[in-house]
Amino acid sequence: MISVELPTLNTNDASYVLVEWLAEHGAHVATGQPLVVIETSKAQQEIDSTADGILHTLVADGADCRPGQTVAHVFASADERSAYLSAPAVDPTARPEPATGAGLTLTKAARALADQHGLTDDELRGLGRTVIRAADVEALVPRPVQAGVPTVRRLPAQQRAVGAVVTESMRTIPAAAAYAKVDVGQAQDLARRLRRRTGSVVSLLGLLIKSVAEQLPAHPSLFAQLLDDGTFQPAPRAHVAVAVDAGKGLYTPVVHNAAALSVAQIADAVTGFRDKAVRGTFRADELTGANILIAPHTADGVVFATPIVFPGQTCALSLGAIDEQLVLDQRGRPEARRFTYLGLVYDHRVVNGRDAMAFLGDLKRALETPAALAAGAEGDEDAQKKACEPAT
Structure with missing residues (x-):
């Protein structure tokens, strides 16, 4: 056996x-x-x-x-x-072998029933019996729901894990927050052009991921890991996690080494994340290794959001929905502009307010004047076209 x-x-x-x-x-x-x-x-x-x-x-x-x-x-x-x-359930000639603790033995039928219902050793030990039989285990098995009695549902394992991470974050990380208002009209226009040129579903989120990853050299503390001895370890590359919830649980897949990818490649990765979130088919390596998190809160009307800093990271960034507003131009005439709000939550043991403001300021400039992102994306596209051309 x-x-x-x-x-x-x-x-x-x-x-x-x-x-x-x-x-x-x-x-x-x-x-x-x-x-x-x-x-x-x-x-x-x-x-x-x-x-x-x-x-x-x-x-x-x-x-x-x-x-x-x-x-x-x-x-x-x-x-x-x-x-x-x-x-036989218990071999009378053999010395009982403790199954869950000193002086505690389960019959085979009891063990099978306990395993079937996922009962823990502590729950079995709580019965207070030296030899536990199937009838004893049945007392711990939830009873069928009776008509008219409200159903008590257990949280899924994935949601319990999310709760544990949030609890640990709240318990251990002294967090502070800051927000920036960003004019994203040019960035959205760029995303539309890149969708037409590349065929990838380029969005403001993809541009933000690229922009965040490129901030690592100037803002290493926001990508660092705080160690137990009071030191912190800088990250050599930006691995950007993206919160994805397709209605079947929250996932945080990672765009690894995002600075080395084109905006179109990042868009393709994010599209794949959404598909896998629906099916629940992520691999473990796709969900590990992040050193910064972006949480999109882009439903209509959601302007501000405060993300959670994951244990092991020093900051998290939220992206709000597009908010169209009337503003006065240089001549004092009203014009419609498109804004979003970035929310930054950071571990105050590693990052100070000045560092956070500088980081948000650089992201704001990158999205409001996205020429560098456009040049990089177009350059990648040209390189891909040349790579597909036959050698002469």
Whole structure:
């Protein structure tokens, strides 16, 4: 018998969700065959079989589980599986082996039931029994909802992880905030031109990602990581996370080394992020490594937003919706202009207000006079065209 134990997929998670079994209970499986899909707070991952044999599942679809938990067995033969199922709950000739703590033993039926419902060792220990049987475990299993009684729903694992990050941020980071009003008329016009030229879905968000990444040399403290000994570690490259919520949970995928990418390439990455957020198919490496975060809050009417600084980073930036306003031109005549507000939240242990104002000021100038972004984007496009031309 080979036990299928869950590996540690994300060191920040104490629990996962078993999304679905890819092989049926009692089916023959082969070494390397995908058995089950597990969801961490960051991504979904398949677990493969390490042996040939008959799959015997212990945990149901949708149940919570934990690293190291046995979620199934693979039996070499039907006889071995039958012997396991017919074995007595407790072997009277063997010394009981503590399962969850000193002096505590579970019968096989109790262990299977506890695993099926994702019960923790602390919950089992709370029963106060030396030998725990299936009937004891049933007392911890939630009862079916009765008619007329409001349903109590457990938060999904992903949302619990978001809550844990926000709580840790609020608890450990002394944050301050600043906001800048930016005229983005020229930047939006540039985005439209680039959409026509490149075919990519270039937007103000893509231009902002590029602009932020290019600020690293002038503002290294806003991309740094604060260490436990009171020092901070500068980042060699800007890895920009983007908050994405397509209605199925919040994700923060990362545009790695964004300064080296064209605006069109960044736009393609962001478009891919939205598709993966809908399907929930991010890989773990797409969600790690960020040293700054942008949180778009671009729904109509949302002007100001205050983002959360993720632990391990020193600042986060929000992007508000476009707000069209009437202003007076140089001759005193009213004209319509398009503005957005950037919100910067920063760790005051590393970044001071003067640094934050300078960073926002440089971003404001980059978006209000986006000639450099236009030149870079057009240059990349020309280079790509030349690369596609046949050699002469």
